[in-house]
Structures are given as structure tokens and as C-alpha cells.
Amino acid sequence: MTRFAAIASAFAIPGEFVSVSPTGSGHINDTYRIAFAAAGQPAHYILQRINHHIFTDTAALMQNIQRVTSHLAIKLAGEPDSQRRTLSVIPTRDSLAHHVDPLGNYWRVYRFIENARTFDIVASPAQAYEAARAFGHFQCLLADLAAPRLHDTIPGFHNTPKRFAQLQQSIAADVANRAHLARQEIDFALAREAFTSVLLDAQLPERATHNDTKLNNVLLDDRTGEGICVIDLDTVMPGLAPCDFGDMVRSATSPAAEDAQDLARVTMEFPMFEALARGYLASANEFITPTERSHLVAAARLIALEQGLRFLADYLAGDPYYKTHRPSQNLDRCRTQFKLVASIEQQEDAMQRLVESL
Ligand SMILES: Nc1ncnc2c1ncn2[C@@H]1O[C@H](COP(=O)(O)OP(=O)(O)O)[C@@H](O)[C@H]1O
Numbered sequence: 001m002t003r004f005a006a007i008a009s010a011f012a013i014p015g016e017f018v019s020v021s022p023t024g025s026g027h028i029n030d031t032y033r034i035a036f037a038a039a040g041q042p043a044h045y046i047l048q049r050i051n052h053h054i055f056t057d058t059a060a061l062m063q064n065i066q067r068v069t070s071h072l073a074i075k076l077a078g079e080p081d082s083q084r085r086t087l088s089v090i091p092t093r094d095s096l097a098h099h100v101d102p103l104g105n106y107w108r109v110y111r112f113i114e115n116a117r118t119f120d121i122v123a124s125p126a127q128a129y130e131a132a133r134a135f136g137h138f139q140c141l142l143a144d145l146a147a148p149r150l151h152d153t154i155p156g157f158h159n160t161p162k163r164f165a166q167l168q169q170s171i172a173a174d175v176a177n178r179a180h181l182a183r184q185e186i187d188f189a190l191a192r193e194a195f196t197s198v199l200l201d202a203q204l205p206e207r208a209t210h211n212d213t214k215l216n217n218v219l220l221d222d223r224t225g226e227g228i229c230v231i232d233l234d235t236v237m238p239g240l241a242p243c244d245f246g247d248m249v250r251s252a253t254s255p256a257a258e259d260a261q262d263l264a265r266v267t268m269e270f271p272m273f274e275a276l277a278r279g280y281l282a283s284a285n286e287f288i289t290p291t292e293r294s295h296l297v298a299a300a301r302l303i304a305l306e307q308g309l310r311f312l313a314d315y316l317a318g319d320p321y322y323k324t325h326r327p328s329q330n331l332d333r334c335r336t337q338f339k340l341v342a343s344i345e346q347q348e349d350a351m352q353r354l355v356e357s358l
């Protein structure tokens, strides 16, 4: 039996193992499409090796995913195509959510969602709309998730004041002797200290949120282009709804790469923002409060700032966290985020007016 057949045999998949091939372009987990044949009928599944270096509490993470996917399945029952609208965990033969192989790797299996794909780069406002609508719908379906709260698998994930304090420590320590190379960026960050608590001060309700709302975490239907299923649930945990929206704006509205050195192309493109806001509110208007709505634009500015603070702190600390291929890559990443923050600040009034009109 091959390695993959052996791993797959730990899961409660009916039939015989047929084949395995790598799929997707995720950067965190290793993802494979596996085929099984049951009674002559082929069926596909996703076999994923969970990155347990990044996600250290695998049991808590899988409990969150199981609770969320079970809840979604119940809420979606009866809808057309309901099986393609949520991930479904296939348990192990011992009824566990994941399997640990003899090498200590953590594996899980999902039902494969056919005739849909993810896109790494947002090709059009229509795609942005669909992805945002899907994330809003995801939050909406989880709005009545019963207690207890999900596990906080990454404590303080969007605690921006804490991220700010960590940056201040990196500046003071200056262990890599780089602070003099990042004077402008440090000043940009320090000037925005008061803003870092804008969401924490707003007394927003805690919800089950996705926390990795990039376009490539939504499967779009091949035929209709509809955002059919939100995937990549590793970071589902308690959070604030506007943070998910803010991270969409951060990751989808600038046409430049995250580590682009030519900052001229880094801008918050309004048509993309408009598509995200329309898509998100098309579904999220069903549940979000007026205070959450009025903080969506602030969240976009905040999440871009927060990501910039993190890149800058990592640069100053000598790149311990974010992998780099060149010495100033984390500073370049920080610069694109801060350029995006500045672009949002310039367009903030128009963005706010648009959100209020929807
Ligand atoms: N249930 C599924 N059905 C079909 N394709 C999937 C499914 N789950 C994941 N994929 C594909 O695998 C890719 C990586 O999965 P993802 O969970 O996002 O991993 P990562 O955390 O590495 O980004 C996705 O972009 C998607 O193309």
C-alpha cells in the first residue's frame, strides 16, 4: 500500500483507494485530491496535511471546524445543491476528526466540491462581489451558533493595540540594527497609535468569524461564477465581523503584490471596494448591527495597518516569523500595507458614504 493509500485508509471513506494528486495552491497546508471507487462509482475527496507548526492546537482547531461545518450543514439542509455549499469533514474510522500518521503528521479529509475553483488573483469586481457575498453569508449562517464560544486558537489575533505594543518593543530592542533603515515607516506607525483601538473601543458583538478572507478561500462555481463555498476554516474562531470585511479589502483591492517594491501601483481601487461592500452587505445586512456596519471602513484601514505593523516588527526583529528571500522583503511588505492605509485614508469619506447607501 502506498503512503497515501495507507493514510486514506484511516478515514471512513467507502470503497477502494484509486489515486492521489496534489491540488490547489494554498501556502499553509498540503492539499491532495484523492479518488475512491465504491460499487464502480468514482468519488473524490480532499486529503489535507494540516500545518501543525503554524496551528499547534490541532484538536481545538478541528473541534471548531466540526462545530462550524455541522451547523452550516443543518442551516443549509433543503437548499438546492446544499452539499456543495459547505465543507464536510469525513471522520476517521475511529470517529476522530483527524488522523496522526506514524511520522507525526496531522491529516484530515473533506468531501470534494466538484465543478468549482479558487482564484489567487482577483480578476474582476464580479469575482470580488461573489467572494464577499459568500463570506457575508458564512458569517450570517453562523450568527446563531449555540454556546459555548469557539476555541480561541490564536489568542489576540486581531488585537491591534497588542500588535502595536509588540512593534514598540521591536523598535526599542532593534536587535537587527535596522531601525535606522525604517525611520519613515516607524513614524507612520507611531502616528496612528490612537487609531489601533478603534474596533475594541466600539463594543462590537463577538461572533464566529473566518479570519482568512482571501479570494482564494472561496470556491466559485465553474458554470455560474457564484461564490458557492467558503473553505480554509483553520482560523475560524471568535472575532469581530468587520475584521473579516477589512481583510477582504486589504487583500483584494490593490493590484500590486504584497511585497511589491514599486509602490506606484499600490492603491485601494474603489471599484473593487465597491464590489466587496455590495457583495458583503448583500448577505451581511441580514444580521449585522448598525455599529458593525459603521465600522466596516475603519476595519479596512485597521487591518491593513495591523498587517503593516506585523511586517515592520518582524523586519526590525530580523525576520523571525515571515519567511524572506531578500533582506528588505518584510520592509517592502510593510510599505505596501502602509501605502494601502494611506490610500484608504484618502478615500475614507467616499467609502463611508458608499457603505451608508447600501
Ligand atoms: N473541499 C474542497 N473541494 C475542492 N477543492 C478544495 C476543497 N478544499 C480545498 N480545496 C482546494 O485546495 C486549495 C487549498 O486549500 P486550503 O484549505 O485553502 O489550504 P491552505 O490553508 O493551504 O490555503 C484551495 O484553494 C482549493 O483549490
Ligand SMILES: [Mg+2]
Binding pocket: 026, 027, 216, 217, 232
Ligand atoms: Mg487557503
